[in-house]
Amino acid sequence: MHTIYYNGTILTMDSHQQTATALCVEDGKIIKVGDDSMILSLKKEETQIIDLQGKVMMPGFIDPHSHFIGVANSLSQCDLSEAVSFDDIINKMKAFIKENPIKNGEWIFGTNYDHNFLKEKRHPDKFILDQISKDFPVVLIHASGHMGIANSKALELQHITDQTKDPDGGKYDRIDGTNEPNGYMEENAFNQFRNNTPMIDIETMLKLVLKAQDIYASYGITTVQDGMVTPPLFQLLKYVAESDMLQLDVVGFVDLDHSHDLIREKEYVNRYHHRLKLGGYKVFLDGSPQGRTAWMSTPYQNAKDGYCGYPTLKDERLYSLIETALSEDQQLLAHCNGDAASQQYIDQFEKVLQSHPNWEAHRPVMIHAQLVRKDQLERMKEIDMMPSFFVAHTYYWGDIHIENFGKERADHISPAKDALDLGIPFTFHQDSPVLPPDMMKTVWCAVNRQTKNGQSIGDCERIGVYDALKAITINGAYQYFEEDSKGSIEEGKLADLVILDKNPLEIDPKDLANIIVLETIKEGKTIFKRNK
Incomplete structure (x- = not known):
């Protein structure tokens, strides 16, 4: 199929050519990006020509951490x-x-x-x-x-x-x-x-999976994650994939502590098969900051007996799991909310790399990284560890974090500006079904950093709109080792695209959350279109 989009504002997220007005797509890939006259000259007899009517086109948004089947389950x-x-x-x-x-x-x-x-x-x-x-x-x-x-x-x-x-x-x-x-x-x-609770019957579950997929697509997402894959969950994902029900790319991360053997599913490991791939492993190191189970190095506000939360894994076990992941050349994602959990992950990762100097780190990811400190970010940079910030916490639970941690610590929740200043690539996620996978709301949170009650929470950690957009596009592709095929609008990349009603770089930053996704396109095929 040969399609031309023209008369729009195209934010390519490509540092070499940041804007364009038109592009040409053929067989699911972008073959040319440029101005209207250049692209329209590529018209063929069978070309479908789409007038963007001044609307804004961007690369499809990339979800760097959520629970795809969890979203489906939540619908029941x-x-x-x-x-x-x-x-x-x-x-x-x-x-x-x-x-x-x-x-x-x-x-x-x-x-x-x-x-x-x-x-x-x-x-x-x-x-x-x-x-x-x-x-x-x-x-x-x-x-x-x-x-x-x-x-x-x-x-x-x-x-x-x-x-x-x-x-x-x-x-x-x-x-x-x-x-x-x-x-x-x-x-x-x-x-x-x-x-140990029973799963929903398969017929109902399949319907819910399709609904979940539509929800992600309605927010402009073209690549989605399932962040803790167990054997029953993988069998469901595999069935959905091999039944050709997936319109989005789904990247699963295996529960390393309990489901290690799933990585033997070689057909899916580090490559897509029917739009599903296993991207590596995942471990949990602590809990929730708003639930006061995140593992902190200093006590919570008003905590009894110096309560700091607690870890999920012992150091020796974590070391062994990291060693397993790296020995198999697999990426490792670790859930860390508190700074003590962050410290444990960094310490044990460094120890493994010191013990095996010839091993690659494989872009390890710190999921959430809510209370990671600047000194820890500096150490993360040295081992190519990138944070995926749950930055929407600043709005949804910001007031609670101020109560739990005091204003000074709360101001540095999801320290995106610190990471940016250090030159560390980072991504943004919603941990769906914890929050809806609303990428533009998350961009609003990163740029404005305002709580539900209207308090400012960490002006020092605010970032610009363009850098926030990178966190949900090209940086997401980089996290998945897919920067050569996704994340920006460039010749040769997949035609994973989203059309917005307004230009996020031109409107008042306070209105970013009100931007509407009009259409989502996966490899040149429209998978979501908003009714007028």
């Missing part, structure tokens, strides 16, 4: 993001059950509750959830994904009792003065619990 769950109290949670869940009748054996899930925004200012417990149902298992998933609550029936089905011990890197909360679990779980305790 009750959204509690607007819940303001325990009673509100109960009422929303009961209404959800009424609208979605539950069959025997089914579990009932609520997602995206946040104790920080509830009237009670604490997590619910099993007694609250028992008011939703005592007959069916009920589970609430915190907005961070790092903690949750189960009702009595769910605890019973998973045999969690007063004899159940806390796992390393996690805990079960207990009823005061007893060992009886009160239903609240965090980190590895909740991860283990979730892994």
Whole structure:
């Protein structure tokens, strides 16, 4: 197929030719970029000519970290993001059950509750959830994904009792003065619990996957990540891919601590097969800053007994996992929110490289990097470790971070300007389903750094619009080792494109979040078009 787009503003994200007005696409690739007269001269008899009518075209946005199947799963769950109290949670869940009748054996899930925004200012417990149902298992998933609550029936089905011990890197909360679990779980305790809940039936799941794919495309995303792939999840992704249901490129990262053998799926390792590839490994090193489980080097504000959060892995185990990844020439992504977790990752990575001086680092990534310090960024640069910042935290949880860490530390959440000044490439993500994969909202957050309550949070870490756009385009391609085929509009690259209604470089930066994605194009084919 031969297509010409003209009469637009094309932000190429190519440092050699930053703007153009037209481009020509053939067989899914960009064959020419230039001005209208040049490109229109390439017209053939069969050419499809599209007038951009002054709209803005950019490279398709690249998601550097999310959970693709998690987004699909969340579509089957009750959204509690607007819940303001325990009673509100109960009422929303009961209404959800009424609208979605539950069959025997089914579990009932609520997602995206946040104790920080509830009237009670604490997590619910099993007694609250028992008011939703005592007959069916009920589970609430915190907005961070790092903690949750189960009702009595769910605890019973998973045999969690007063004899159940806390796992390393996690805990079960207990009823005061007893060992009886009160239903609240965090980190590895909740991860283990979730892994043992039944999956949705395959027919329903496939429909949800298609809906999730449409959601990503509606935000201009053409490459998406599944950031913690386990064997059941890979089998689902593989089925979807081999059924030719994927319109987006999906990059999966294998749970290195528990699912190492998946990397034997050679057909998918470091190359796309039916739009799916395994890009390497992923590990978790700590928890959530808004949930106060992120591992810090100095205590949280108003913390009892100098509480600093806690790690998920011991140093020796992390060293071994890094060694495994690098010995197999695989990229490693590590979830690090607190600066102590960042320190652990950097320390152990350096030790592995010192022990094996001939090994390559393979562009390791620090996922979230919320509280990474400037001195740590300097060390990251030396080992080619790049941060992927969850910079939208500045808006969605900025006020909570000021409470949890004090203004000085909170001002340096997601320190994109520090990374920029050091010449470190970085990316931006939303950790979907934690937040919708809204790239332009994230760009707004990085440029404006304003909390929900209107507070400024780290003016010193603000960056310009163009550098923020690089974080969701060419830098994303670089993170995936795909900078030769994606991330900018250049001859020979894939025609992964997005059309916007306004030019982000020309409007008031305060209006960036209001930019609308009009169309998303994957390899020359429109996969999303907004209705007028």
